[in-house]
Amino acid sequence: MAYKIVIDPGHGGSDWGASYEGRKEKDDNLNLALAVGQILSDNGIDVEYTRTDDVYNTPFEKAMMGNNAGADFFISFHRNATGIPMASTGVETLVFSDSGIKAEMARNINEELEKVGFVNRGVVERPNLVVLKRTKMPAILIETGFIDNEEDNKLFDQEFDRIAEAIADGILTTLDLGGLAETPLYKVQVGAYEDKAEADKLTDSLRGNGFEPYMIFQNGLYKVQIGAYEKLSNAVAMENRLRNAGYPTFITT
Ligand SMILES: [Zn+2]
Incomplete structure (x- = not known):
């Protein structure tokens, strides 16, 4: 099947993303993105990354990397924040529009993360986000818990491997279903x-x-x-x- 997926660890370099008591979103994003990318590679997916270390590119540049790679999917990794400690909890996955295989993939990932222990905040339309708007392939942006919620951080750290597997599972399940829809093999x-x-x-x-x-x-x-x-x-x-x-x-x- 040889799907090609571009993995985008959100933020990087001078852009920390959200932060909370010295913890930087860009680091969590990179660690999780690399772990998920490894599992996808192990399962025969052709994986490319927008970054594999601590460098900055604009969201537009990241979207163009996805387009130039000719990828089948673009998956961006982020963590959420409200600015008010402990005010919110859970995972949500953002899409340009709540339709098609990207929405199905977003829903599958949320459900897998729910099994690990996160509150499932659902699939959310965000048509103005550059990495969702300017990418030509189905694109999703996963917000794996709130960085300004200590419970979410604890889950993120203690269940890191299961979280990476849950996200990979949500992606692979979606692709399997798509591939098997026509003839059962x-x-x-x-x-x-x-x-x-x-x-x-x-x-x-x-x-x-x-x-x-x-x-x-x-x-x-x-x-x-x-x-x-x-x-x-x-x-x-x-x-x-x-x-x-x-x-x-x-x-x-
Ligand atoms: Zn972010």
Whole structure:
């Protein structure tokens, strides 16, 4: 499928974004964006970043980077602030308009983040934001909690890995649904692990036995699969080959 996604860590350099008691939004944005980008890369997405260190570009320049990359999606990472400590809490994802696949992706990400413990403030239309307005591809801007809310910061720090996985999951789920809408395809699943190292080990073992597995990250698990097949009979044939080689399997769509 080879989707290309531009990841935009909000602010940077002289532009701190919001800040609270020495904590700078630009740093949180970069850390989370890199973590999500890594998970997306691991799942076969072609990822480009508007920045990978502490530099400043205008929102317009960032939008142009997305357009020049010819990306399928543009995803901007931010944290919210009210200026009044503890006044607000939760996640929201901003879109130019509440329609199409970007709104679906925004909703899926919010729902995954809700499972991690954030209040879900919903999908919000912000047609005047430059990175949403000037990008040519579906674009979203995730506000992962309020930087001037200590509870949100605690969740952000303590559940950082789960938060990154939740956002990646929301993105990947949206793409899977889009890709499978027309014809159901049968895939043979050989294993599903929370630990990526276990999934890597199985992938290597399968390759060593002449199979061509791939890994996807879905619902918090690294799944090792083979396929896809349009005919169930072909998936069953692969399943038999795998079972003869000693692997437990099941067929999924
Ligand atoms: Zn921001």
